[in-house]
Amino acid sequence: MNEPVLSLHGVSRSFGAVEVLHGIDIALRPGRVHALIGENGAGKSTTMKIMAGYQPATSGTIRVDGQEMTFASMAEAEARGIVMIHQEFNLAEQLTVEQNFFLGRELKKGWLLDKTRMRADARKYLDRLNCRAHVDRVVSNLPNSDKQMLEIARALSRDARVLIMDEPTAVLTYAETDILLEQVRALREHGTAILFTSHKLDEVKAIADDLTIMRDGDVVYSGPAADLDEHQMAEAMVGRDVSNLFPPKPAAPAPQPVLEVAGLEVPGYAHDISFTLNKGEILGIAGLIGSGRTETFEGLCGLRPHRGAVRINGQPVQIRQPSDALTYGLSYLTEDRKTRGLLLDKSMRENLTLQSLEKYSGWLIDQKAEEAALTQAIREFDIRSGDRAIKVGNLSGGNQQKLLLAKTMLAEPDIVVIDEPTRGIDIGTKQQIYDFIRDLAAQGRSIVVISSEMQEVIGLADRILVMRLGRIAGEVSGDRMTEDNIVRLAMGVEGQGRDAAPMEAT
Amino acid sequence: MTATETTSARAPRRGLPSMTVLGPILALLVLLAIGVFLNENFLSYANITNVLARSAFIGIIAVGMTFVITSGGLDLSVGSMAAFIAGLMILVMNAALPTLGIGVPIILLGMATAVVAGLFAGFLNGILITKLGIEAFIVTLGSMGIYRSLVTWLADGGTLSLDFGLRTFYRPVYYDGILGVSWPIIVFAVVVILGEIAMRSAVFGRHCAAIGSNDQVAKYSSINVNRVRLMTYVLLGLLVGIATIMYVPRLGSASASTGLLWELEAIAAVIIGGTVLKGGFGRVWGTVIGVLILSLIGNILNLTDLVSPYLNGAIQGAIIILAVILQREGRAGA
Numbered sequence: 001m002n003e004p005v006l007s008l009h010g011v012s013r014s015f016g017a018v019e020v021l022h023g024i025d026i027a028l029r030p031g032r033v034h035a036l037i038g039e040n041g042a043g044k045s046t047t048m049k050i051m052a053g054y055q056p057a058t059s060g061t062i063r064v065d066g067q068e069m070t071f072a073s074m075a076e077a078e079a080r081g082i083v084m085i086h087q088e089f090n091l092a093e094q095l096t097v098e099q100n101f102f103l104g105r106e107l108k109k110g111w112l113l114d115k116t117r118m119r120a121d122a123r124k125y126l127d128r129l130n131c132r133a134h135v136d137r138v139v140s141n142l143p144n145s146d147k148q149m150l151e152i153a154r155a156l157s158r159d160a161r162v163l164i165m166d167e168p169t170a171v172l173t174y175a176e177t178d179i180l181l182e183q184v185r186a187l188r189e190h191g192t193a194i195l196f197t198s199h200k201l202d203e204v205k206a207i208a209d210d211l212t213i214m215r216d217g218d219v220v221y222s223g224p225a226a227d228l229d230e231h232q233m234a235e236a237m238v239g240r241d242v243s244n245l246f247p248p249k250p251a252a253p254a255p256q257p258v259l260e261v262a263g264l265e266v267p268g269y270a271h272d273i274s275f276t277l278n279k280g281e282i283l284g285i286a287g288l289i290g291s292g293r294t295e296t297f298e299g300l301c302g303l304r305p306h307r308g309a310v311r312i313n314g315q316p317v318q319i320r321q322p323s324d325a326l327t328y329g330l331s332y333l334t335e336d337r338k339t340r341g342l343l344l345d346k347s348m349r350e351n352l353t354l355q356s357l358e359k360y361s362g363w364l365i366d367q368k369a370e371e372a373a374l375t376q377a378i379r380e381f382d383i384r385s386g387d388r389a390i391k392v393g394n395l396s397g398g399n400q401q402k403l404l405l406a407k408t409m410l411a412e413p414d415i416v417v418i419d420e421p422t423r424g425i426d427i428g429t430k431q432q433i434y435d436f437i438r439d440l441a442a443q444g445r446s447i448v449v450i451s452s453e454m455q456e457v458i459g460l461a462d463r464i465l466v467m468r469l470g471r472i473a474g475e476v477s478g479d480r481m482t483e484d485n486i487v488r489l490a491m492g493v494e495g496q497g498r499d500a501a502p503m504e505a506t
Numbered sequence: 507m508t509a510t511e512t513t514s515a516r517a518p519r520r521g522l523p524s525m526t527v528l529g530p531i532l533a534l535l536v537l538l539a540i541g542v543f544l545n546e547n548f549l550s551y552a553n554i555t556n557v558l559a560r561s562a563f564i565g566i567i568a569v570g571m572t573f574v575i576t577s578g579g580l581d582l583s584v585g586s587m588a589a590f591i592a593g594l595m596i597l598v599m600n601a602a603l604p605t606l607g608i609g610v611p612i613i614l615l616g617m618a619t620a621v622v623a624g625l626f627a628g629f630l631n632g633i634l635i636t637k638l639g640i641e642a643f644i645v646t647l648g649s650m651g652i653y654r655s656l657v658t659w660l661a662d663g664g665t666l667s668l669d670f671g672l673r674t675f676y677r678p679v680y681y682d683g684i685l686g687v688s689w690p691i692i693v694f695a696v697v698v699i700l701g702e703i704a705m706r707s708a709v710f711g712r713h714c715a716a717i718g719s720n721d722q723v724a725k726y727s728s729i730n731v732n733r734v735r736l737m738t739y740v741l742l743g744l745l746v747g748i749a750t751i752m753y754v755p756r757l758g759s760a761s762a763s764t765g766l767l768w769e770l771e772a773i774a775a776v777i778i779g780g781t782v783l784k785g786g787f788g789r790v791w792g793t794v795i796g797v798l799i800l801s802l803i804g805n806i807l808n809l810t811d812l813v814s815p816y817l818n819g820a821i822q823g824a825i826i827i828l829a830v831i832l833q834r835e836g837r838a839g840a
Contacts, residue, residue: 303726322728332726340726343719345786354716355727357709364707407727 011060035208039426052084053077081161093140145176246459264308269295284461292470301332331413335420344393377406398429562690570742576788578718585768586653592760628743632736673758718785
């Protein structure tokens with residue numbers, strides 16, 4: 001095996017009195033893809049930041065090409081060919097591809113910019129990644145996969161020998177992910193050393209050569225990725241058995257419709273959506289990204305203009321704005337917790353009660369009652385934060401999601417639409433969230449779960465509607481809830497699978 | 507700096523109020539000390555009441571501005587709006603003089619005119635911003651020009667003066683008060699107390715901060731974002747009307763230069779007080795301190811001859827910039 005190009009030896013890192021990394025060893029080798037996995041808060045990000053020079057190690061050594069180094073800054077690491085790509089894109093959205101590509105190191109001809117050469121150079125690197133995005137396009141118009149490619153191309157143009165990627169596929173669709181993985185393979189052929197993190201273990205299994213698993217600041221596995229199956233990886237991450245990821249499904253009670261939707265139209269996104277949701281039921285909504293799942297339910301909950309007949313508990317209702325929905329006991333929990341779900345620069349208390357503030361105020365807000373509600377939510381939803389006054393932006397993704405769930409449930413809706421309940425969350429927290437959702441159903445609430453993760457909808461839902469191109473393509477339930485049937489409906493494959501019944505147009 | 511680092515770095519500071527809290531208070535204390543040092547009359551009853559009464563107009567408006575800015579908005583039109591309302595008030599009262607005569611009813615009519623005009627002007631700004639989705643900066647820049655031009659037109663380029671007899675009758679609203687505290691100061695104090703409570707402990711204040719912090723999150727939290735935003739502009743309009751009611755008896759006239767640059771002084775007071783210009787966090791008590799700082803600078807320059815009073819604007823400007831720099835230090839890493 002090649003000598004490591006970048007390695008950490010016994011690296012520890014403390015924040016104040018708290019040590020978050022306890023003597024980590026990890027080695028990246030040229031021409032190999034190294035996956036770093038672990039639960040949120042296991043220390044993956046800190047490890048990557050130390051490798052890329054964003055943070056110094058408190059103790060231990062960093063070696064580049066076998067030589068001991070200390071990086072004073074990310075610029076020094078970059079000078080050694082070590083580049084990190086962040087989960088949130090670091091691109092100027094209003095500038096073009098070429099302008100972004102050369103941002104901060106523009107090529108000049110005398111006093112003026114040498115646009116011809118910059119365009120050509122940007123093109124060359126993008127071509128190498130099979131990225132077809134035009135160099136004159138404004139970045140905000142690009143799909144996420146192209147933005148990711150642009151970031152990678154930019155890294156490569158800076159002679160990256162080590163590419164560190166923080167959850168590169170978290171924001172990508174399946175198709176985009178495939179493209180990215182293909183490019184990662186190509187980079188591996190070129191001899192680049194690649195480190196990436198992901199919560200999607202099938203990806204890890206598909207592409208990683210080496211694997212490091214972290215838990216609570218320690219490395220708990222280090223070795224070839226081929227030696228573990230996905231199940232063993234999950235177990236090593238969480239430190240306990242996770243074979244029962246999903247809670248058992250109880251026998252379906254007699255259907256008692258609470259929400260009846262007929263001919264719902266969300267202009268531009270969804271057409272002729274009709275379905276019924278029963279009391280105590282978890283209804284899964286599957287379909288490709290862009291099939292109009294989110295928009296359908298945002299429309300239903302008054303977040304988008306829509307029309308159509310909606311009945312709640314048999315009564316026709318008009319939902320013009322989200323507060324109307326809440327009046328009828330209907331609430332939508334967004335897929336985007338960071339920009340639509342939570343106020344990241346506010347405390348947990350202010351976030352928790354934001355949707356149900358009337359319950360905690362007469363003329364004035366009763367802060368003691370709010371604090372009591374927070375105490376209860378922390379206990380009920382197992383929200384873990386060292387400090388109650390912490391800004392929500394500093395919580396881990398899993399705890400943010402739990403807080404968002406607590407916030408939504410504080411308004412005591414009878415019908416909850418949960419969009420992507422576990423996006424970007426580690427497997428241990430996922431399991432907890434699935435349990436919460438099943439408990440809510442057992443309490444007699446009715447739940448819609450929208451998810452792009454096939455396993456999740458199948459494991460959690462009692463019944464699944466599959467959407468395709470803004471319409472309901474079909475419904476599957478019971479034994480017919482298989483990935484095969486869902487994919488056929490979602491893709492509109494001919495024959496639609498033997499068992500999946502296309503929805504009757506009513 | 508990472509999130510984790512910022513938190514740990516911040517933790518020890520929790521016992522001690524940060525610079526964002528202390529800064530404006532310290533600045534005010536320093537100004538007071540300078541004032542006392544330079545002129546023995548500074549702390550006299552007459553001077554203090556004078557400063558407070560003059561602060562009241564901007565102050566009442568700045569309290570409303572605090573809510574607008576906290577919810578992520580801005581209103582540049584308040585100075586012109588005050589001038590226009592003053593002009594309108596004077597016209598209405600002069601016109602009603604033959605029928606109503608000098609007495610309480612005509613004063614009440616004038617006050618009602620100011621309140622209704624203020625509410626309407628605020629509503630107009632708010633509707634254009636929320637329903638039509640035009641930038642607050644653009645809408646209020648436009649209405650600023652419109653009101654300024656309207657008052658100039660109403661006054662035909664000159665000055666609109668309240669009838670002499672009426673003026674004498676109305677004067678006590680500015681100059682009299684209860685227990686030696688004049689009416690503008692009393693009204694200012696009431697507005698501040700209600701404003702502070704609304705910002706700190708009422709649903710309205712919490713919703714303003716939520717919208718300014720992230721209006722998408724507010725929308726997805728079932729908050730009627732447009733209605734709350736509209737309310738902030740209506741509230742500000744109402745307070746401009748109330749400030750004008752206090753202002754008209756002082757001079758008894760309105761002209762093209764009435765209320766000139768009040769909008770900038772109000773915005774400056776809000777920012778000096780620690781409210782975040784892009785929204786998400788606001789405090790009314792800070793705004794009060796901001797208003798006092800700005801008026802004290804003018805007052806001290808008038809009482810002493812060390813520095814020319816013509817440099818008032820320059821010193822105020824420097825203080826505004828300094829305040830924002832200090833706040834940024836207080837928020838290091840964020």
